[in-house]
Amino acid sequence: MYNQSDLKDLVDKALLNLSYSDEAKKLIEPVSYILSIGGKRLRPVMALMACNLFSDKIGKAIMPAAGIEVFHNFTLVHDDIMDNAPVRRNLPTIHSKWNVNQAILSGDVMAFIANECFLHAPPDKLISVFHTFNKAAIEVCTGQQLDMDYEKTSAITRQQYLRMIELKTAVLVSASLKIGALIGGAEEKDSDLLYEFGRNLGLAFQIQDDMLDIWGDSQVFGKTRGGDIVANKKTLPLIRALELAEGKVLKQLREQLSAKDPDPEEKVRIIISIYDKLKIREATEKTADDYIDSAFTLLGKVSVSSERKKELENLAGSLIGRDR
C-alpha cells in the first residue's frame, strides 16, 4: 500500500510534468505559480488511496487525481477574486500579484487543463469518472453561490449552513474518493460508500475549521483567532448561538453583531463568553463528532480488508484530529 507521503510525491510530480503550450507565457505563469505553492494535495491523495483500496496499480489514477487538484486550484483562484482575498498560503493571490482579468483567464484555462487530465482515466471508466467530476464541479459552484447569497442574508438555518459547506467543500472530497474507487475497479456499492465517507469527513473537517477560528491555538494554526467572529461570518457556532440565546444574552449577541466599528478584541472576547454560556463549543463538537463517527462507520462497510483501509483511515484520522 502507498502511504500519504508517497502519494503526495506522485501527485506533485504529475502536476510538475503537466505540459503547456508556451505560446502565451502570461496565461500559464499564474497557473504554474498557484500549482507550485502547494498545500497537502489532500484531494488527489485521497483519490489515489481510494484507488489503492481496490487495486495495487494506481498509475491509471494519477492523471485524474492531478486533474482534481488543478480543478481545486481553479476554484481557489476564482474564489479569491470573489472574496477579495489578497493572500493565500502566505503568498499573494493571483489577482493581487497580477490582476483580476489575469486571474479570471488563467483560472479558466485550468478548468480545461483539468479536463485533459481526466481524459487519462481508463476508457471504460471515463464516463462515470467524468460525470462524477462534473456533478461535483457544478455543486462546488452552487456552494460558492450560496456562500455569497448568505453573506447578504440576515440569518440562515443550521441546515442551510451545513448544505452550503457540503456543496462548497465536502462534495469535492467525496468525488475525489469516488473517482479513485471507480478507477480502482470498485463496485458501485463501495464507491458510493466512499462518497458518503468523504461527505461526512468533509463536513466534520469544515466544522472543526470553524471551531479552530474560535477556540484554536493561534500559534499552532497560524491564523489570528476570531477573524470569523469579527467579520460576523455565519459559522455553525454563531448560527447555533442565535438559535439558543434568549433574553439578555440574545440582546447582547445581537448588539455585538450590529455594532458599528467595535473593538475587535473586545468583540471576540464578548462573543466567546456568550458561546461559553450557551455551551456552543460542546454542541458544535458533538455535531462534528457525529459526522466523524458516521464517516468511520461508512469506511468500515467498504468491502476490502481493514489492512487495506489503514492509510485512508490514518489520513482521515489526522485530518479531524482523531488518530486511531
Added chain:
Amino acid sequence: MYNQSDLKDLVDKALLNLSYSDEAKKLIEPVSYILSIGGKRLRPVMALMACNLFSDKIGKAIMPAAGIEVFHNFTLVHDDIMDNAPVRRNLPTIHSKWNVNQAILSGDVMAFIANECFLHAPPDKLISVFHTFNKAAIEVCTGQQLDMDYEKTSAITRQQYLRMIELKTAVLVSASLKIGALIGGAEEKDSDLLYEFGRNLGLAFQIQDDMLDIWGDSQVFGKTRGGDIVANKKTLPLIRALELAEGKVLKQLREQLSAKDPDPEEKVRIIISIYDKLKIREATEKTADDYIDSAFTLLGKVSVSSERKKELENLAGSLIGRDR
C-alpha cells in the same frame, strides 16, 4: 439533409431543455439569460452539418453541439468582464446586469455544464471529441491572452495578429466541425480537412468583420463605423498600413494614433483616407479571399458527394458573403 434553420431549432431546443439544479437560482439565472439572448448558433449548427455529411442520424451530435454553444457563451461572459463591455447583442452583459462576481461564477458553472453535454457523445468517440474540445478551449483562452497582451504592445506583426484571431475565433469553428465529423463517423483525413476548412473560414470571417468596421454599411450591420479606428484597435488594416506607409503618410498615421482626445469623426476620416491611399482595402480583401479560396478547396476534398456538402457550403458562403 438538414438545413440551417432545422439545425438551429434543434440546438435551441437542446439548450432550452438543459436541466439545472434549482438549489441556487441566482447561479443559473444569468446562464439562462445569456443562452436565451440567442445569436445564430453558428458553431453548433456547423457541428451538426459536419455530422450530417457522414451520417443521416445527427441525434447523437446534438448534446455535444449544445455543449459547444454553452462553452462559447462561457467565453463571452468572461471576455465581456475582461473587456469591460456593457452590452452584447443589444442587451446588458451579465456583469453589468448583475455584477462581476456573479459573471465569474455563472460563467464558471457553464464550463461544467458544457462538459456534461459532451459526455453524451457516442462512447467510442468520447475521447477524441473531448480532446478536440479541450484543445480548442485552451487555445481560445490563449487567444484571449494574446489579445490582452497585444493591447499593451505598440506594434504587432500581421503574423501575430492572424495567429491571435485564429486562436480566439477560428479554432472553435474548426473544433465544432471536427467534433461533428467525428461523431458522424468521419475518417481522420476528412475530420482534419473539415478542421482546416473551419480554420480558413474563421480567419476570413474575422478579417471581414474588421473590414466591416471600416468600410461596412452601418445601417446594414447595426454598428457605428470606425469604432476600431477610434480605439486604435490593432486590426489587419491598421497593421498593414503601418507596414506599408512611408514618409509623410507614416508620420500622419502615427500622429493620428498618438493624438490625445482627437475628434472621433475627423480621426476616422483621416485614417480611412490613409488606408485608401495605401490600397489597404484591396490588400485586406485579398487576404480574406485567399482564406476563402483555401476553405472551399479543403471542403471540396472531403470525401462525400457534392450534394451532401450543399448545406455547409451555403452556410459558409452566406457567412463570408460569397453565395454560390
